[in-house]
Amino acid sequence: MSVSAPEAAASPSKGFRLDLKTAGPLLALILLVALGYALNPLFLAEGNVTNILTRSAFIGIIAVGATFVITAGGIDLSVGSMAAFIAGVMIIVMNWAVESMGVSIWTVLMGIGCSLILGIGAGFINGFLTTKAKIEAFIVTLGTMGIYRSLVTYFADGGTLSLASGAREIYRPVYYDSFLRIPYPVWVFIVVAIIGWVLMNRTAFGRYCMAIGSNEHVARYSAIKVDRVKTWTYILQGLCVSLATIIYVPRLGSASAATGVLWELEAIAAVIIGGTMLKGGFGRVGGTVIGALILTAIGNILNLTEIISNYLNGAVQGVIIVAAVYLQRGSLSARRKKAAE
């Protein structure tokens, strides 16, 4: 390999490739915003923007967790059911607290504590089963997905679990109130995203996730505690689900078998649209955040305009997901061609 000559030639192609990878999702979001505004100027009204951000917070927070799981080569299908299950148990615990101790701020704090414990615990179970019992993540989380979904249906006796009105009053602000004109859920989303970004890009944990997703053997031979890191990604995922649930419960004050349905797919979609590779090895938390915003914006635009029925929301999202992955593939194969000596 001659040393000097290729340098000049390699750089322009690299610039192009960075464009697609890093700026691609952002570019898509900007286009989407422009389209939304063109179709209905109300799209950029402050109320609507806040609305989009708040709604994207649930999926976004969960998707930040999913970014780690997927980067490390895993998958977690149980997040939607897990959210419903946690919401159900939270409501049961809070209602019980209201009955036995009356309504106070502690009622809500108990619910939140319960949510955190359940989220971390459920994540640990997924991680433990994939790493120690050596069952494929897809199967493990498919199993736990069914378990949580049916448990919440059982708790609700097929109907809906509703939060006692006293507790609802205290809990309500967590979803509906704002700080500096930004709703609390958005703050939680922002904080989770920043911590996630730092964790992925500035700590050994993030590097290890990428290494494991890229090649588990190499990671093991490089003195990385593969099982431990993988388990942590699931715990992190559980924690994110728990946080998302904490801000979700006060929105409706209820949980049922229909809570969080298909959240797992939306979360995974946000991760993939953001440029993280489904087979692992490369994770982008920033992209995930944008992915979540794109998904919510699509739904919102369809709501605001009459061109396409809102019922086709899923179809539009589906097209976007497939297109996003196709674009990633395209930039990959271009690179592979250049790889030849």
Next chain:
Amino acid sequence: MAGQGEPAAPVVLAAKRVSKAFGEVPVLFSIDFDIRPGEVHAIIGENGAGKSTLIKILSGLERPTSGHVELDGAPVELPPDGQAVNLGIVVIHQELNLAEHLTVADSIFLGRELKSGPFLKLREMREGARRILETLHVHIDPDVRINTLSVADKQMIEIAKAISRDARVLIMDEPTAVLSVAETETFFEQVDRLKAKGVAIIFISHKLDEVMRLADRVTVLRDGQLIATVGTEALTPDSIAQMMVGRELSNLYPPKHEPDVDADTVLAVRNLMAPGVRDVSFALKRGEILGFAGLIGSGRTAVAEAIVGLSPLDSGEILHKGTPVRFADVSKSVAAGVAYMTKDRKGKGLLLTANLKDNLTLLTLKRHFKGPFLDDKSETRALERAVRRFDIRARDPSVRVGQLSGGNQQKLMLGKMMEAEPDIIIIDEPTRGIDVGTKQQIYHIIAALAAEGKSIIVISSEMQEVIGLAHRVVVMREGRIAGILEGAEITESEIMRYAAGIKQGGENERISA
């Protein structure tokens, strides 16, 4: 050899003034190349000389930027994506292209299954596979799955596949890189057989002795230029090596500095039992290079992996500087200063999709913290140091490691291991599939480390390498130590005798010493 017997045989495949550039980067300059039926033509050159690109052009995987390819004397535009198979041009890549879960028969007929209507004729295919394997004198059951076969057997399946496709030109990229001595010999017989059938064989190799043994003609490339195409009889391994690197390679192996007689024993292994390892005992002194020779699968890698905690240890004792140790995993052994460098650099050594820096520091990431965060500057400094120390050549540091040549990957892996500053270094196949120039560099690095007082175990299937480097040589066979050789005993024939089980024992007296 046979090729010169009938010089009249018309050229089957030729490259005429073929040049190739990737973007602005030229990699081949006006190369002429041809091959006749029944001829074996070797292409040799350092890594990055353009060998792979040339065979890609000859097989249609790449298109020349200028010049053209001729098949049977007529210019052709070879179809891309491996379709050249239909013209009788078959490539066997270094990374074998077999679906691990299919059976042998499935694999041989993959893509052109025998069918009646929509249904597969399973019995016919099985019989066909058996017939083909028989003509190759290979005893493999057509019903077993590929993932149960050894690498050598997989390669035979690839050859069988090629033959079943009536290959006229068989192109092989480093066919013996992963084969043991005995397997290589079988492979040579196979080549002779194909040659007798009139198949034209092109192969790339870094092993000059096998080039001398197999090839009728040799084409030497250097930096994309055609240096020469010569008949093998006019060559010696030295003259080929010289043409390849363009300089004299008088001292491939550095001089040996024997460790002091009374040097401390830094690692002692006693009666080690582990998966693939049966009752192994040996000692390693400070400043010593201990060679591990033996056939592939004789348990050398298994010993190394058991020592560093990559595989479970059933029984036995490991003394590290006099204290018994049992490393639970690699992080423990690395912390104690014992590092193992895998032979499988693509599968277990390096993250091919990551850049140089991330690979270099992966083993020792904890040294690059600033508080809880990673210190990018410190990592970059580490890379600069390693690039200088190990002469790692990359277009730019952000390039993916998968794009580096084998030699540079190997040097990077060496750098990664040395980041951990180990005292005891176990290197498994230090120079597999890399060019002579880089080999020489790696040998000198190993010798320099030993001279610094590091203790090194070199596991190698290249006997010359073990002989050239090691102070003592442990020969393994079927999981056991067949013998430990010292000084003048270290010869190719002696090693072979122990490795093949012709000679045995003697190890017990020596280990007690």
